[in-house]
Amino acid sequence: MVRSRLRSVSAAVLVAMVIAAAAPGTAQAQGRATHYATHTLAWNPNPSMAVLCMPARSIAIAAGTYTWGAFAGGVEMDITSIDLIAEDYFWGNCLYPQDGYYLMVSSLDPDDPFLPTAYARATVSFLAPDRAVTWGTYLDS
Numbered sequence: 001m002v003r004s005r006l007r008s009v010s011a012a013v014l015v016a017m018v019i020a021a022a023a024p025g026t027a028q029a030q031g032r033a034t035h036y037a038t039h040t041l042a043w044n045p046n047p048s049m050a051v052l053c054m055p056a057r058s059i060a061i062a063a064g065t066y067t068w069g070a071f072a073g074g075v076e077m078d079i080t081s082i083d084l085i086a087e088d089y090f091w092g093n094c095l096y097p098q099d100g101y102y103l104m105v106s107s108l109d110p111d112d113p114f115l116p117t118a119y120a121r122a123t124v125s126f127l128a129p130d131r132a133v134t135w136g137t138y139l140d141s
Contacts, residue, residue, distance in 0.1 A: 032138055032140050032141075033059060034136055034137070034139075035054070035057055035091050035093055036135065036137075037054035037093070037134070037135065037136060038132050038133065038134045038135075039095070041102065041126060041135070042097070043128055043130060045097035045100065045101065046099055047098060048097075050097075051094055051095065051097070052094065053093065053094040053095075054092070054094075054136070056090045056092040057090070057091050058090055058111075059089050059090075060086075061088075061139070062086050064084065065081060065083050065141075067140040068080050068108075068139055069140070070104050070106065070122040070124070070135075070138075071134075071136060072104070072124050072133055072134070072135035072136075073126065074134075076138070077122065079122050079137075082108075082118060087110050087111060093107075093135075093137055095124070095135065098123075100125065101123050101125040103121060103122075104121065104122045104135070105119060105121050106121075120137065
């Protein structure tokens, strides 16, 4: 059975904007897996705006301790450390507009329906006018 432990920690980051043009995607290099997309984000979002989600991707994860982090506009931050067992997971990311910032929520949902979904959360703010921003999450082994 999976013994998944997540210490969900809210973390704040003030992100400088950059222009990026990338389709939703994933990358993996030297022990890092990423799940990202590019959207036009508002510098002053509010809760009446639409939630932005990227399609969940399937990822096979080896047993171990991982650093789960977030990135947006070229800035990244570690959110939490998580212990995972070897399992196939569905990895999702969404941005929820709040009053002046976005709440980024990432999920790792095990393929086994009897195992719990893990969540990581981060707040993201921007200093520039509305621009296309590449954002997402990563897992470092």
